Amino acid sequence: MMTTATCPSPRLLALADLAMAAGREIMVIYAKPVVAREKADLTPVTEADEAAETIILAGLKAQDGGTPVISEEAAAAGFIPKTGQRFYLVDPLDGTKEFLSRNGEFTVNIALIDSGRPIAGIVYAPAIGRIFCGEAGQGAFEARLEADQDLAACDWRALKTRRAAVDGPVVVASRSHRDERTEAYLKGLKVKKIVSAGSSLKFCLLAAGEADLYPRFGRTMEWDTAAGHAVLAAAGGHVEIETGEPLLYGKAERGYDNPAFIAKGG
Numbered sequence: 001m002m003t004t005a006t007c008p009s010p011r012l013l014a015l016a017d018l019a020m021a022a023g024r025e026i027m028v029i030y031a032k033p034v035v036a037r038e039k040a041d042l043t044p045v046t047e048a049d050e051a052a053e054t055i056i057l058a059g060l061k062a063q064d065g066g067t068p069v070i071s072e073e074a075a076a077a078g079f080i081p082k083t084g085q086r087f088y089l090v091d092p093l094d095g096t097k098e099f100l101s102r103n104g105e106f107t108v109n110i111a112l113i114d115s116g117r118p119i120a121g122i123v124y125a126p127a128i129g130r131i132f133c134g135e136a137g138q139g140a141f142e143a144r145l146e147a148d149q150d151l152a153a154c155d156w157r158a159l160k161t162r163r164a165a166v167d168g169p170v171v172v173a174s175r176s177h178r179d180e181r182t183e184a185y186l187k188g189l190k191v192k193k194i195v196s197a198g199s200s201l202k203f204c205l206l207a208a209g210e211a212d213l214y215p216r217f218g219r220t221m222e223w224d225t226a227a228g229h230a231v232l233a234a235a236g237g238h239v240e241i242e243t244g245e246p247l248l249y250g251k252a253e254r255g256y257d258n259p260a261f262i263a264k265g266g
Contacts, residue, residue, distance in 0.1 A: 005138045007156045012133045012141075015122045016151055018059035019108040022052035022092055023126030024148075026099075026108070030127065036100055039076050044096045049073055052092035052108060060088055060110075067112075070256065072223045083250060086114050089226040095199030104128045105198030111226035116248035121230025123200050132159070132204040134234025140207050159235040161265035162209040168192035169212035172202045181217035181260070189213075203228025206265040207235035214263040222249050222256045232263060239263045 008016065029048040036044035053073045060069050068081040071090035081087075088110065093099060095106035104127035111121040119136040131154075134140035143154035164170070168190040173182060174197075186194065195211055203225070205211040226249055229239050239247040239261050247261045 006158065008133050008141050009135055009138050012120060012122065012135050012138070013151055014063055015110050015112075015120065016124070016131060016133055018056050018063075019110055019122045019124040019131070020126075020151065021059065022055045022108045023124050025051045025055060026093060026106075027126050030099065030102075034100065036096065041076065044100065045073060045076070046093070046096060046099065048099065049093040049096060053090065056090050056092055056108075056110060060090075064088075070223065072221070075223070075256070080252075080256070083113075083252075086112065087250070088112055089118075089223045089249065091200075091221075091223040091227070094224060095201075098198035103198065105201055107199045107201060107227075109200050109223065109227035111223075111230050113226060113249045116250050117246070118226045118230035118233065118249060121227035121234075123204050123227050123231055125199075125201060130204075132207065132228075132231045134159070134207065134231035136230075136234060138234065140231050140235035142204075142208060159207045159231070160209060161206060161232070161236040162212065163266035164212040165192060170195060170210075171213045171215070172197050172205050172211040173214070174198070174202070174216065174218070179218045182215055185215050185217065200224065200228035203232045203239075203263055206237050206263055207232045209265065212265045215261075216258075216263070217260040220258045220261075222251065222258060225258060225261075229263070232265075237263065237265045 026048045068083045069088040091109040098105040108124040111118045123132040140159040141156045170193045172195045202214045241259050
């Protein structure tokens, strides 16, 4: 049930502070020539990914040291802690390809999972000055801000998903990972418009009522999607797998990857 909260809760603001601290460090590195290395899974990693993760992990330990954290770069190095009902999922720099191509569509992502569902999440896009957050029962919010701006002084806007227009949905699709299954799915729809976007911003566009549908059939990891999923759910949307069941988290048996899913607004 949605509430009438007009700004993020203290918990969301604390997580947003961590995301912004990581974002400031990312932007320092973004201003310089950046060289990427290839991880074992053939995806790129940069100094910015690692620096942001260090900041976030230290901050979460200080804020909530008893709750396990699964973070992308630590997981890639083989460190995945045992998790119970509650744990964090962190992608310190989602959209490394966007970061390297310098289009600004990369994000810092922090999500809190409870019983398989994302109950709180932060998505911060430091290069474009947008921060999104959402919490179950509290609603979703967005602010536009400078990197050194005080979160407490932000002009927060409540987010709510919209119902797709009768002439078809606006579909948001990956800028870097469009595949044949996605193209086939889109051909089966009466699509009004297709918008390309990078990283977890796709979920946020649905949450903000700027798009209606985000299908993803290519491989994603839980830390890629959890924070954006939390924002979308708090704004009234949902994410389901192909069987129609909700996308859940903590899938250790799958190595914490996701099946195909479709994110929907209203």
